Amino acid sequence: EAGVAQSPRYKIIEKRQSVAFWCNPISGHATLYWYQQILGQGPKLLIQFQNNGVVDDSQLPKDRFSAERLKGVDSTLKIQPAKLEDSAVYLCASSSLSGGGSDIQYFGAGTRLSVL
Amino acid sequence: AQSVTQPDIHITVSEGASLELRCNYSYGATPYLFWYVQSPGQGLQLLLKYFSGDTLVQGIKGFEAEFKRSQSSFNLRKPSVHWSDAAEYFCAVGPPWGSNYKLTFGKGTLLTVNP
Numbered sequence: 735e736a737g738v739a740q741s742p743r744y745k746i747i748e749k750r751q752s753v754a755f756w757c758n759p760i761s762g763h764a765t766l767y768w769y770q771q772i773l774g775q776g777p778k779l780l781i782q783f784q785n786n787g788v789v790d791d792s793q794l795p796k797d798r799f800s801a802e803r804l805k806g807v808d809s810t811l812k813i814q815p816a817k818l819e820d821s822a823v824y825l826c827a828s829s830s831l832s833g834g835g836s837d838i839q840y841f842g843a844g845t846r847l848s849v850l
Numbered sequence: 851a852q853s854v855t856q857p858d859i860h861i862t863v864s865e866g867a868s869l870e871l872r873c874n875y876s877y878g879a880t881p882y883l884f885w886y887v888q889s890p891g892q893g894l895q896l897l898l899k900y901f902s903g904d905t906l907v908q909g910i911k912g913f914e915a916e917f918k919r920s921q922s923s924f925n926l927r928k929p930s931v932h933w934s935d936a937a938e939y940f941c942a943v944g945p946p947w948g949s950n951y952k953l954t955f956g957k958g959t960l961l962t963v964n965p
Contacts, residue, residue, distance in 0.1 A: 738893070740893075774957065774958075775957055775958075776854075776940050776942075776955030776956050776957050776958055777894070777940070777955050778955075779952055779953065782952070790952060825893055825894070827893075827894075838896060838899070839896075839953065840896075841886075841893035841894040841895070842893050843891065843892055843893045844892075844893055
C-alpha cells in the first residue's frame with residue numbers, strides 16, 4: 735500500500751513570494767490533515783478535511799494560507815505572501831475514518847520550506 | 851484545552867541501555883494517547899497507541915508504553931536501545947469523541963544513541 739505522498743520535498747523562497755505544496759493521501763482515506771512543524775516544536779494542525787469539506791481550519795492563518803481538496807482526494811496548501819516565520823516543515827497526514835478518536839493518522843515525509 | 855508536556859528535550863543513552871521517555875498530558879477525561887517517531891527528513895511513524903483496556907501497550911520496534919491515570923502520564927520505554935532508535939519522539943493526545951477531533955502533540959524528545 736502506497737503511503738502519503740508529498741511534493742516538493744524542499745523549497746526555498748524569498749519573503750513575499752508565494753509557494754504551494756501538494757499532498758496525495760493513502761487511497762481511500764477520507765480525512766486529510768495539514769500540519770506545520772516549526773523547528774523544535776511538535777506538529778500543529780493547520781487544517782483538516784473530510785472528503786472535500788473543511789472540518790477544522792481554526793489555526794490556519796487565512797490572510798496568507800489557503801488549502802483545497804477539490805475532488806476529495808489530493809490537496810494543495812498555498813502560502814501567499816510568505817513570511818520569514820513560515821519557515822517550517824509542512825506535513826500532510828491522512829486517515830481512513832471520519833477523523834474521530836480511534837482514527838490513526840499516517841504521515842507523509844513533509845515539505846521543508848525555507849523563507850529567506 | 852488538551853495539552854502535552856514532554857519534559858526532556860534531549861536524551862542521550864548508550865546502545866544496549868534501557869530507555870524511558872516521559873509524557874504528561876492535561877485533559878478533562880481519559881484521552882486517546884499516541885507515541886510517534888520521526889527520523890531525520892522523514893514523516894511521523896506511529897509507534898503505539900492507547901485507547902482503553904490494558905494500561906500497558908506494546909508497539910513496534912520493541913517499544914512499550916504505560917498509561918497511568920493517577921499521574922496523567924504515558925511514558926515510553928524500551929529495555930535495550932539500538933543505534934537505529936536515534937530519532938525524535940513525539941507524544942500526542944486526542945479526545946475520544948467529538949466532531950472537531952484534533953491531535954495535540956508535545957514538543958518532542960530528541961534521542962541520541964552512543965555506540
